[in-house]
Amino acid sequence: MKYMLLFMSPMVDGEVVDNGCSFEDWIRYDREMKDAGVWVSGHPLQDLTTCTTVQVSPDGERTITDGPFAETRELLGGYDVIDVPDLDAALEWAARSPGATGPGSVQVRPIAEIDVQV
């Protein structure tokens, strides 16, 4: 069963609160998932200054704004998709991630498998 681990960081006054984990911590975590054969896909995301928000109104007009919604209180910093037997295993991988420490948290979401018959 596939789960997406979403690595969230809190935002205060438009700034991401850093949880202090290093690049090496993430590399090590990435290596552990791949060695265990559970890693499916995943990416870190670039920081907020690169973010653009797109919205389409009911009459089809596009609004393009710099940054996320102003009231965003949590930022998605990256994600991994893992394939493990059950929620306990997914929660275990989430807890081992550098993103779960300090002010950070990890949301664990089962992937919806939708069979599309072609």
Place this chain on the structure above:
Amino acid sequence: MPGERAAVGSSVEAVFREERGRLLASLVRRFGDLDLAEEVASEAIEAALTHWPTDGVPSRPGAWLLTTARRRAVDRLRRDRVLATRLAVLRAEAERADHAPPADADRDLPDDRLALFFTCAHPALAGQDRGALTLRFLAGLTTAEVARAFLVPPATMAQRLVRAKRKIRDARIPFRVPSDDELPGRLPTVLQAVYSIFTEGYAASSGPNLQRIDLAEEAIRLGRILRRLLPAEREVAGLLGLMLLVHARRDARTGPDGAMILLDEQDRGRWDRPMIEEGRGLVVVALTGRAPGAYGVQAAIAALHDEAADVASTDWPQVVALYDVLLALVPSPVVALNRAAAVAMRDGPEAGLALLDELADDPRLRGHHPYPAARADLLRRLGRYAEAATAYRDALALVGTEPERAYLLSQLRSVTTE
């Protein structure tokens, strides 16, 4: 004859109630799906109601029910390919996970209930749903009965159970006993689910009755099952001991009219001595060995009350010492409140009141009626009647059950007429 039919019917219900948790657990283990397990379990009981009045109750009713339910499930899977495929995938994946062997494997019906306890009280489920699922699937209560237990409308409870079951299925909360190194992290929510059922029975949060004996007894029954399944876990012994030592006072806690009687006025001759003895034995188990857990310490406090001939001869220094231990384990203002009441018994109401006043600004006690009630009691004992009356009124504004309301009203009258 209708009478005979009713007699067989009620014995079927008694058997089913006893076997339902075991039956469901075995079916969930076999098929990996709570809904399917529930449906075929219900079909099996219906079949029993049809066959047993004419064929007689079989010698091993549990095994009969399990065999019947399994056949129904296999029939269902033959008819429903989508369900069968889904369950096949599920089982294949479950085999990738480590499985602990079923406890108690040498019995005629293997006991898979421990795994079901851990599924129903999984930390990924909402706290309020864990007790409800445990009552539904392990105590065998109907959805309507579970709704009554937690004082919510049946439709609300049905929705909550559907939602919780959906999460178990779709997020794939596993059906397995945690490994030894996971157990310390996983046992607390199981114990909490059982204890939440007990406290709702012991001190109903609202309604006409102070206590609901049947619910407390369900919790004790669940506690006994857990104790058999996890004999080495001292906190399980502590929880069961605590429930027994508190429940032993049930007959003395309410008067003939349902009025609340506090510990200091209870007729201790009406306490259940055999139950107290059983509880005390469990306290010894719970406190022997490494540092004790919170349930064991609470059980020890309950035992000190149960052993005393009256309030005056209660070993209050020891009660306070145990509250100190408990407060270190569970730094909660509710524990601090109980400790303050014990200090008031050891050192006098003035000392207790000083401790209560330190808790005055704790937001976690806001809306908690025992806090103003405890203050009112100490103020009354100090002869500060005007302040006591104010505190009784604060407590009355927050209290949920009728007997507690009546008690507080009578106390309020006593301080306003003096």
